[in-house]
Amino acid sequence: MKEENAENGAKGESAGKHGGNKGERRTLRGPLLLRSTGDQESTYDQRLLELRADHDWMHADPWRILRIQSEFVSGFDALAxxxxxxxxxxxxxxxxxxxxxxxxxxxxxxxxxxxxxxxxxxxxxxxxxxxxxxxxxxxxxxxxxxxxxxxxxxxxxxxxxxxxxxxxxxxxxxxxxxxxxxxxxxxxxxxxxxxxxxxxxxxxxxxxxxxxxxxxxxxxxxxxxxxxxxxxxxxxxxxxxxxxxxxxxxxxxxxxxxxxxxxxxxxxxxxxxxxxxxx
Incomplete structure (x- = not known):
């Protein structure tokens, strides 16, 4: 998964520099730079606050806590x-x-x-x-x-x-x-x-x-x-x-x-x- 995300990010950056295919654009998904053709359905913030249940384990609250923690750690480290x-x-x-x-x-x-x-x-x-x-x-x-x-x-x-x-x-x-x-x-x-x-x-x-x-x-x-x-x-x-x-x-x-x-x-x-x- 990490290799796939990294590859997508690299492709997105390349598309930004060289134009890419018609209709494609670079999109930031959290820290990732991806090539996409449209708006994403929802963001991490939106999924955190929405009322309906989210059964995807990647967006369950216990896992989400670790993701939030990682954002704080990355920010503190980069800006210290x-x-x-x-x-x-x-x-x-x-x-x-x-x-x-x-x-x-x-x-x-x-x-x-x-x-x-x-x-x-x-x-x-x-x-x-x-x-x-x-x-x-x-x-x-x-x-x-x-x-x-x-x-x-x-x-x-x-x-x-x-x-x-x-x-x-x-x-x-x-x-x-x-x-x-x-x-x-x-x-x-x-x-x-x-x-x-x-x-x-x-x-x-x-x-x-x-x-x-x-x-x-x-x-x-x-x-x-x-x-x-x-x-x-x-x-x-x-x-x-x-x-x-x-x-x-x-x-x-x-x-x-x-x-x-x-x-x-x-x-x-x-x-x-x-x-x-x-x-």
């Missing part, structure tokens, strides 16, 4: 030596000629020059842009991908790449191995990550963790709702509405992150981020 890093989130649907893409590249480059590694979801759009900006600036570019029903692959600007079956394992890696969070314009996935981080900081699970939203116009309506509706109806404390910085300036965003880290002993903003060498 990651230098100070900032996670950047944003939409996968933004084209390369969009101003948001240029903003993402500028942000990635500025973070790299400030000696931070840049960690994204590894996909296209506003995940690719910060990876590209960081790599072109000589910094370390990291991509943490996720298995999806439709086509998904790590972008070409990733220096260190991992692909996960389970969203919750991937989220742990984002939070454990980064010292800051920047949110570019995005959709539901981006909002999911944003509110996860806000909740972790609000409840004291994470401290001295700077959060930045890039784009005052894009995020304006959401910020208005948070700072007025939630505060006025006493759903959150007034201070909770100021857990993040909203800005259009890349330099202000990076300086905010550096300033927060400069106030924390043992997390020097000048810590060196180097290109990954697998050590």
């Amino acid at each position: 030596d990651l230098p100070p890093a900032v996670s950047v989130f944003g939409s996968a649907r933004v084209a390369k000629d969009h101003p948001y893409y240029s903003l993402g590249m500028e942000l990635g480059g500025a973070l790299a020059k400030a000696r931070y590694a840049v960690v994204t979801g590894g996909g296209p759009g506003l995940m690719e842009a910060p990876n590209r900006g960081a790599q072109e600036a000589g910094g370390l570019s990291v991509g943490l991908g996720i298995e999806l029903p439709h086509e998904q692959h790590l972008n070409e600007w990733v220096d260190v790449g991992l692909n996960f079956r389970y969203f919750f394992v991937r989220k742990v890696m984002f939070l454990k191995y980064s010292q800051g969070f920047v949110c570019l314009p995005g959709g539901l996935g981006t909002l999911d990550e944003l509110f996860e981080v806000l909740c972790m900081v609000q409840t004291g699970k994470m401290s001295n963790y700077p959060i930045v939203l890039m784009g005052t116009e894009y995020w304006g309506g959401l910020i208005e709702w948070i700072r007025h509706r939630l505060v006025e109806e006493k759903m959150i404390a007034p201070d909770d509405a100021h857990l993040f910085l909203v800005t259009d300036s890349v330099s202000e965003a990076v300086e905010h992150i550096r300033r927060v880290h400069g106030e924390v002993a043992g997390v020097p903003p000048e810590a060196g981020a180097r290109r990954g060498d697998g050590k």
Whole structure:
């Protein structure tokens, strides 16, 4: 089975480089790269959460625990030596000629020059842009991908790449191995990550963790709702509405992150981020 999976992965990569047969494409199934002709019926995450019984022993809960454990072990092992890093989130649907893409590249480059590694979801759009900006600036570019029903692959600007079956394992890696969070314009996935981080900081699970939203116009309506509706109806404390910085300036965003880290002993903003060498 392992040899078959490896062979399929090699074929998929070859098809990606040379075009393959018409209608075929490369698909990531967890850590495997396969050649396929359509969307997969379900993902590991979906099978974990579905209500109907799953009698396939490969997806029974006792076996699933081992698979989940292996994902944590692989992630911890691969990222253990990651230098100070900032996670950047944003939409996968933004084209390369969009101003948001240029903003993402500028942000990635500025973070790299400030000696931070840049960690994204590894996909296209506003995940690719910060990876590209960081790599072109000589910094370390990291991509943490996720298995999806439709086509998904790590972008070409990733220096260190991992692909996960389970969203919750991937989220742990984002939070454990980064010292800051920047949110570019995005959709539901981006909002999911944003509110996860806000909740972790609000409840004291994470401290001295700077959060930045890039784009005052894009995020304006959401910020208005948070700072007025939630505060006025006493759903959150007034201070909770100021857990993040909203800005259009890349330099202000990076300086905010550096300033927060400069106030924390043992997390020097000048810590060196180097290109990954697998050590």
